[in-house]
Amino acid sequence: MVAPSLKLQDLIEEIRGAKTQAQEREVIQKECAHIRASFRDGDPVHRHRQLAKLLYVHMLGYPAHFGQMECLKLIASSRFTDKRVGYLGAMLLLDERHDAHLLITNSIKNDLSQGIQPVQGLALCTLSTMGSAEMCRDLAPEVEKLLLQPSPYVRKKAILTAVHMIRKVPELSSVFLPPCVHLLHERHHGILLGTITLITELCERSPAALRHFRKVVPQLVQILRTLVTTGYSTEHSISGVSDPFLQVQILRLLRILGRNHEESSETMNDLLAQVATNTDTSRNAGNAVLFETVLTIMDIRSAAGLRVLAVNILGRFLLNSDRNIRYVALTSLLRLVQSDHSAVQRHRPTVVDCLQETDASLSRRALELSLALVNSSNVRAMMQELQAFLESCPPDLRADCASGILLAAERFAPTKRWHIDTILHVLTTAGTHVRDDAVANLTQLIGGAQELHAYSVRRLYNALAEDISQQPLVQVAAWCIGEYGDLLLEGNCEEIEPLQVDEEEVLALLEKVLQSHMSLPATRGYALTALMKLSTRLQGDNNRIRQVVSIYKSCLDVELQQRAVEYDTLFRKYDHMRAAILEKMPLVERDGAQADEEAKESKAAAQLSEAVPAPTEPQASQLLDLLDLLDGASGDAQHPPPLDPSPGGALVYLLDLPCAPPPPAPIPDLKVFEREGVQLNLSFIRPPENPALLLITATATNSSEGDVTDFICQAAVPKSLQLQMQAPSGNTVPARGGLPITQLFRILNPNKAPVRLKLRLTYNHFHQSVQEIFEVNNLPVESWQ
Amino acid sequence: MQFMLLFSRQGKLRLQKWYVPLSDKEKKKITRELVQTVLARKPKMCSFLEWRDLKIVYKRYASLYFCCAIEDQDNELITLEIIHRYVELLDKYFGSVCELDIIFNFEKAYFILDEFLLGGEVQETSKKNVLKAIEQADLLQEPWMHSVLRE
Numbered sequence: 001m002v003a004p005s006l007k008l009q010d011l012i013e014e015i016r017g018a019k020t021q022a023q024e025r026e027v028i029q030k031e032c033a034h035i036r037a038s039f040r041d042g043d044p045v046h047r048h049r050q051l052a053k054l055l056y057v058h059m060l061g062y063p064a065h066f067g068q069m070e071c072l073k074l075i076a077s078s079r080f081t082d083k084r085v086g087y088l089g090a091m092l093l094l095d096e097r098h099d100a101h102l103l104i105t106n107s108i109k110n111d112l113s114q115g116i117q118p119v120q121g122l123a124l125c126t127l128s129t130m131g132s133a134e135m136c137r138d139l140a141p142e143v144e145k146l147l148l149q150p151s152p153y154v155r156k157k158a159i160l161t162a163v164h165m166i167r168k169v170p171e172l173s174s175v176f177l178p179p180c181v182h183l184l185h186e187r188h189h190g191i192l193l194g195t196i197t198l199i200t201e202l203c204e205r206s207p208a209a210l211r212h213f214r215k216v217v218p219q220l221v222q223i224l225r226t227l228v229t230t231g232y233s234t235e236h237s238i239s240g241v242s243d244p245f246l247q248v249q250i251l252r253l254l255r256i257l258g259r260n261h262e263e264s265s266e267t268m269n270d271l272l273a274q275v276a277t278n279t280d281t282s283r284n285a286g287n288a289v290l291f292e293t294v295l296t297i298m299d300i301r302s303a304a305g306l307r308v309l310a311v312n313i314l315g316r317f318l319l320n321s322d323r324n325i326r327y328v329a330l331t332s333l334l335r336l337v338q339s340d341h342s343a344v345q346r347h348r349p350t351v352v353d354c355l356q357e358t359d360a361s362l363s364r365r366a367l368e369l370s371l372a373l374v375n376s377s378n379v380r381a382m383m384q385e386l387q388a389f390l391e392s393c394p395p396d397l398r399a400d401c402a403s404g405i406l407l408a409a410e411r412f413a414p415t416k417r418w419h420i421d422t423i424l425h426v427l428t429t430a431g432t433h434v435r436d437d438a439v440a441n442l443t444q445l446i447g448g449a450q451e452l453h454a455y456s457v458r459r460l461y462n463a464l465a466e467d468i469s470q471q472p473l474v475q476v477a478a479w480c481i482g483e484y485g486d487l488l489l490e491g492n493c494e495e496i497e498p499l500q501v502d503e504e505e506v507l508a509l510l511e512k513v514l515q516s517h518m519s520l521p522a523t524r525g526y527a528l529t530a531l532m533k534l535s536t537r538l539q540g541d542n543n544r545i546r547q548v549v550s551i552y553k554s555c556l557d558v559e560l561q562q563r564a565v566e567y568d569t570l571f572r573k574y575d576h577m578r579a580a581i582l583e584k585m586p587l588v589e590r591d592g593a594q595a596d597e598e599a600k601e602s603k604a605a606a607q608l609s610e611a612v613p614a615p616t617e618p619q620a621s622q623l624l625d626l627l628d629l630l631d632g633a634s635g636d637a638q639h640p641p642p643l644d645p646s647p648g649g650a651l652v653y654l655l656d657l658p659c660a661p662p663p664p665a666p667i668p669d670l671k672v673f674e675r676e677g678v679q680l681n682l683s684f685i686r687p688p689e690n691p692a693l694l695l696i697t698a699t700a701t702n703s704s705e706g707d708v709t710d711f712i713c714q715a716a717v718p719k720s721l722q723l724q725m726q727a728p729s730g731n732t733v734p735a736r737g738g739l740p741i742t743q744l745f746r747i748l749n750p751n752k753a754p755v756r757l758k759l760r761l762t763y764n765h766f767h768q769s770v771q772e773i774f775e776v777n778n779l780p781v782e783s784w785q
Numbered sequence: 786m787q788f789m790l791l792f793s794r795q796g797k798l799r800l801q802k803w804y805v806p807l808s809d810k811e812k813k814k815i816t817r818e819l820v821q822t823v824l825a826r827k828p829k830m831c832s833f834l835e836w837r838d839l840k841i842v843y844k845r846y847a848s849l850y851f852c853c854a855i856e857d858q859d860n861e862l863i864t865l866e867i868i869h870r871y872v873e874l875l876d877k878y879f880g881s882v883c884e885l886d887i888i889f890n891f892e893k894a895y896f897i898l899d900e901f902l903l904g905g906e907v908q909e910t911s912k913k914n915v916l917k918a919i920e921q922a923d924l925l926q927e928p929w930m931h932s933v934l935r936e
Contacts, residue, residue, distance in 0.1 A: 009889050016888075052892055059798055059891065061813065080925040088895055095806050118922045121900075128904035129804065153918065156908050164904040190909045197906050235911045238866060245910045248863045288862035295860075323831045328861055359830045 005034060008052045015060070028057050039070055048074055048085040055085075055092055068093050068100050075107045080119065083111070087122045096132030105135050112142040117154055120146065124157040128164040136165040140172050147179050152188040159183065159194030163201050173202055177209060184219055189236055189243055192223065196249045203256050210257070217257050217264045221271045224250045228275055239283035247275075251292040258300030265301035272297050276309055287317070287325055291332075298336060308343050311336065315347035323359060330354060330365035337372040348373050352382070355389045364397055371404040379412040383422060390429050399433040402426050406438060416449040420456055424473075428463055431470025442476045447483075447585065457484040458499055465509060469518045475526045478513060481506060482530025483584055485537040503538045507531065511548060521557050528552060528560060532567045536582045543730045546571055546739060571729060575742040576685055576695035579726070667782045672757075673772065677704025678733070678765060680713070682776070684783045694755065694783055696745040702733035704765070711741055711763040718756055722748040731763075755784040786864070786905040787839060787854040788815075789898070791887065794848050796820045799887050800894050804905035823852055833861050844868050848884045871901055874915055896922065 006014070011031055018024035035050045043050075051070050058064035071093060074086025094101040104126075111123040124146070127139060143165065146158035162176040176198060183195040199216070202209040227242045227250075236243035254272075258265040275293045280286040290313060297310040314336075317329035333351070337344045351373065354366035367389070374382045383405065390401045405426050413419035423442045426434060446456045457480045464477035481488060488501055513519055513527040532549065535542045549571065552564035570578050673680035678700065685695040702708045711731045717723045728743040749755060757776040762769065791800035798816060807815070822836060823843050834841045836854075842864040843852040851868045855861070872882070874897050879886040887894050900915045902908060909915050 012889055056891060059801065061798075080922075084896070084922070084926065085892065088892060091895075092801075097806070097808060118918075118925055121918070121922075125899045125903055129802075130806070132806075157903055160903040160906050160908050163906060189911060190914070193907060193910060235913055238870075243910050244863060244866060245907045248860055249907075252858075252860075284862055285866055288860060288866055291862050292860050323829075324833060324862065324865065327831045327833055361834060362831060 005038060005046055005050065006031065006053070008049060008056065011053050012056060015057075024060075028060070028062055032057065032062070036066055039066065044073075044077070047077075048079075048082045051085050051089050055089055058092060064093055068098065072100070072103050072107070075104055075111075083119060083122055087126045090126050091129045095130050101130065101132060102134060105138050108135070109139060109142055112139065112146065117151055120154050121157055124154070124161045128157075128161040131161075131164060131168065133168045136168045136172065140165060140169075140175055144175055144179075147176075147183070152186075152191055156188065156190035156194045159191065159198050163194075163198050166198075166201055166205065170205055173206060173209065177202055177212070180213075181216060184216060184223075189246055193246050193249055196220075196246075196253050200249070200253045200256060203253070214257050214261065214264055217254065217267050220250055220254055220257075221268055224254075224275070225271055228278065238285040240280050241283075241285045241289060244285045244289050247289045248292045251275075251289070251296050255296040255299050258296070260301070262301050268296075268300070269303055269306060272302065273306055273309065276306075276313060281316075284322070284324070287320075287322075291317075291328055294332065298332075298340075307340060311340055311343040311347070315350060318347060318350045318354060323357070323362060326354065326357070327359075327362055327365070330362060330369060334365060334369050334372070337369060341373075344369075345373060345375075348378065348382075352385050355385065355393075360394055360396070363393070364400075367393075367397060367401055367404065371408060374408040374412060376412045376414075379408065379414065380418070383409065387422070387425055387429070390426065398430045399435075402430040402433045403435050403438075406434065406441070410441070416445070417452055417455065419445060420449065420452060421459075424459060424463065427470060427473040427476065428467070431473045434472050439472050439475045443479050446476075446480060453484045454487040454490070456480055457488045461488055461501065461506070461509075462499070464513070468509075468513050468516055471518075471520050471523050474513055474519065474523050478510060478523070478526040478530040481510065482526075482533035482537075485530075485534045489538070503540050504544075506534065506538075507544055510534075514548070514552075521559060524557070524560055525563060528563050528567070532570075533582045535571075536579045541727075541730045542571070543732070543739075546729065550739070572699070572740065572742065573683070573697070575729065576697045576744040576746075579744075667780055670776070670779060672759065672776045673761065673774065675770070675772065676765065678702050678708055678763070680759075680761065682779075684780065686783065692748055692750040692752075694747040694749055696747065696783075698743045698745065700733055700741040701737065702735055702740075703737055705735050706766045707735050707738070708733040709764045710769075712761070713743055714760045715745060716758045717747060718753065720749075720751055720753045721755065724748075749784055752784055755779050786859070786867075786902070787856065789854075789902075790816060790819065790850075790852045791894075792816075792820050792850050792852070793884060794824070794850070796824060799849065799884070800891060800898070802895070802898060802902075819852065819854075820850075823850055832865060842868065846872050849887065867902070867907065870912070871898060874901060874912060877912065877916055878919060893919075 014027055015024055018027055031053065035054055038046065038050050047070060051067055051074060054064045054067040054070075058067075067089060071086050071089035074082040075090060077083060077086065090101075090104055094104070108123045108127055111119050115123065124143070127135065127143075131139070143158050143161050146154055147162065149155055149158070162172075165172050166176060180195055180199050180202070183191060184199075186192055186195070199213055203213055224247060227247055233242070236246070238244055241247070254264075254268050258268055272293055276290065276297070279290050279293070281290060294310040294313050297306050302310075311333070314329045314333050317325045318333075320326060320329075330351075333344055333347070348370075351366055351369050355363055355370060357363040357366060367386075370382065370386060386401065386405050386408075390398065390405065393401055406423060409419055409422045413422070420442070423438070423445070427438070427442070446452065449456070460473075460477035460480045463473060464481070468474055485506060488499075488506065489503065510527050510531050514524050514531075519527070528549070531545050535545045546568075549564050549567045552560050553568055555561045555564060570581065574581075667684040667686065669684075670682045671679060672682055679702075681699045681701070683697045683699065685697075687693055687695065698713060700708070700711060700713070709732050711728075711733060713728065715723060715725060724746040726744040726746070728741050730739075730741050733739070733741055747755060757779070759772075759774055759776060761772045764770070787803075787805045789800070789802045790798065792798050798820075801812070801816065803812060819836065819841065822834070823841070826834070826843075832842055832844055834843075838857075839854045840857065840859065840861060841852060841854055842861050843850055844865060845851075851872065853864055853868060855864050875882040875887070875894065878893070878897055879890070897915070897919055900909065900918045909918075
């Protein structure tokens with residue numbers, strides 16, 4: 001005799017006794033082998049027990065497909081125990097993907113038409129769980145018959161099976177629609193519930209059905225009213241609320257029927273008000289009904305007063321100690337904030353309190369809602385709350401909070417200064433989380449607020465001095481210091497404490513940014529350009545700046561290298577243009593035209609390269625040719641290939657400014673002095689828009705072995721001319737071709753008189769002081785004609 | 786409802802009821818991911834979370850997590866009541882139910898669920914009726930004695 005097979009519970013015991021995964025596998029594999037053998041042998045008596053064991057191991061994740069056919073056999077058996085396990089097996093192991101599933105259709109049909117009630121129940125349950133479209137089509141007539149059976153036990157199941165069938169085969173709606181109205185008269189809660197679910201399904205699928213069922217709105221209202229008012233039956237109640245499952249389902253159907261339909265909405269108005277005010281809210285069951293009521297009120301054409309009531313219920317939910325209730329309240333209010341803004345505004349303080357929620361999903365919703373509630377009258381208070389939140393909020397909410405604050409600030413800023421302060425605060429608190437265009441926006445904003453330049457540059461300087469790690473902040477600060485460095489040093493600004501800053505400190509700070517490993521390449525670009533601009537804003541000599549620029553000429557970063565080379569060239573050959581080029585930027589057009597010369601982000605870059613106005617391009621490229629020409633002629637350091645007008649070429653944009661037009665044909669240089677390796681050269685530029693103006697750059701070079709120090713050049717011109725001399729770039733020319741000194745002379749010659757110069761040079765060379773006075777009469781005619 | 790899962794604090798599955806057709810592989814994947822997600826939640830967090838395009842409602846009773854996936858238009862709060870009602874039914878049936886009852890009598894747990902929900906919808910709101918139906922079905926189960934005698 002074959003050893004009796006393990007009972008289900010014994011197997012479970014054995015599996016749980018296994019100490020390791022491997023042991024468990026062993027036990028299961030052994031048992032499955034027995035089960036397989038048993039299936040092969042076709043033992044009908046223990047088949048149900050074998051399948052049950054198989055279903056257990058299936059739940060643990062082991063394969064059980066060889067049990068599928070056994071399900072069929074068990075379902076076909078006459079024993080209830082077999083059917084029970086067989087149908088369970090079918091629901092767990094068979095689904096519409098397996099061809100085998102169709103084989104149970106016949107058994108189901110038999111059980112539906114001839115089985116005792118519990119068996120009918122099993123069949124209906126299985127059909128509604130795994131019934132495929134084909135099965136549903138086949139078995140629809142049987143289910144339809146069962147809708148009319150007297151037993152509520154079977155009818156309620158048949159109704160819900162019909163719901164499943166319609167989901168699988170929408171055409172079956174026509175079969176199951178007719179009985180519905182009649183079924184609504186039933187008293188049995190299960191049947192009512194099923195019917196309402198069925199009607200809901202029908203209405204959601206077909207506008208015709210929707211219209212058809214509008215006529216039952218009064219009846220539904222009556223059913224719900226009865227439930228709510230005539231005390232409760234303990235059988236169906238939860239925490240003193242009459243059958244909340246049924247109430248919720250009715251409310252949902254009413255929502256669908258009342259949507260966009262005045263008449264229906266009106267019919268249910270009073271009832272909804274009644275439910276909203278009378279439902280017990282001490283436990284979750286009542287709140288579930290209340291919640292569904294609110295959803296319905298907000299979705300149909302309800303009276304204004306009712307809508308406000310609904311929003312207030314949500315507001316009360318926000319104060320509930322149960323965080324689940326707060327969650328649904330926040331989610332719903334978020335959906336309503338646009339359509340019922342003023343009603344939701346009333347609960348703003350509570351919403352703001354919810355920012356402190358420990359559960360991130362709640363605080364996130366509270367944040368979204370808070371941002372949606374900001375308007376021009378509450379912006380200051382709200383921003384304060386939100387900024388406080390930004391400082392302490394969890395990291396995954398930082399970015400959204402920061403960009404939300406910036407957006408709201410943009411829309412509702414009461415003053416420019418407040419706006420600047422707000423952005424500044426966001427950049428210092430959450431700099432790494434702001435969106436890419438924050439930098440451009442802030443520079444734009446500051447640029448446009450002339451009265452706030454001094455204030456801005458000071459605040460930014462202070463912020464930068466404290467922390468150079470937050471890149472967006474560093475970029476804006478560097479830009480600002482570059483643009484308004486003169487205001488920074490002036491010392492006077494009413495709105496902020498007086499600040500004594502000296503030039504060296506400013507330069508040191510920018511150099512620190514340049515050198516810091518925390519600075520992104522873009523940031524270093526900003527810093528370098530800022531340093532360059534300061535060469536015209538500061539009083540002292542530019543040696544330090546020139547040195548820094550010089551160092552970066554060999555920087556590995558190509559962008560930085562390019563800038564450094566261009567700036568260096570600016571010092572050396574175009575010094576007379578330097579001031580003009582580095583003048584304060586005019587306010588740029590907001591929408592993309594030339595947003596910010598430093599924009600490196602590809603998105604901004606794409607915008608900019610599209611938006612560069614066409615007329616300036618030829619100018620830029622002419623100048624580029626000029627540079628190429630001169631560089632080629634003087635054999636200068638490697639110049640990268642011709643720039644295309646992309647934002648990467650900062651020099652292009654600088655030169656795109658209207659104040660820097662391209663020069664006409666170059667006037668030849670003139671060497672006016674030479675002594676022991678020290679040379680003085682003059683180069684000339686005549687700007688086309690001002691023919692009376694002559695710009696001369698005097699360049700002192702030193703090819704000797706000794707340094708030239710304390711170099712001073714003075715000049716005089718005939719009375720008919722006016723001469724303006726700018727500060728020299730320095731007073732030292734190091735030996736052996738060290739960094740030359742350049743100095744710009746501006747000569748106004750409206751009468752086109754021949755230009756003559758008298759020059760006086762004094763300097764120290766080879767431990768001797770040198771003084772030279774001489775006249776220059778042989779200036780090229782192009783310089784004055 | 787799209788599906789209901791019961792699992793232990795160690796992530797062991799104790800019951801899985803699927804109301805939508807999915808392959809075994811997909812079911813395993815969903816189960817694994819969802820179990821991980823829910824187990825990672827801290828005790829003070831709310832019972833709802835958004836996962837893929839579904840709303841997940843879960844509640845822990847002793848050592849078992851009850852986890853339901855509902856659709857966007859479904860009411861989360863009433864789903865909590867559904868879960869609670871199911872636990873009450875189990876409790877009444879087994880008499881102070883614990884995880885071990887559900888492990889050793891998993892088929893019964895399914896049978897009880899199938900008298901409460903059908904096709905993902907609530908079919909019976911009376912506790913009494915559900916328990917009565919189970920009782921009657923249990924009576925129909927041929928007792929072991931008979932099957933042994935037939936051998």
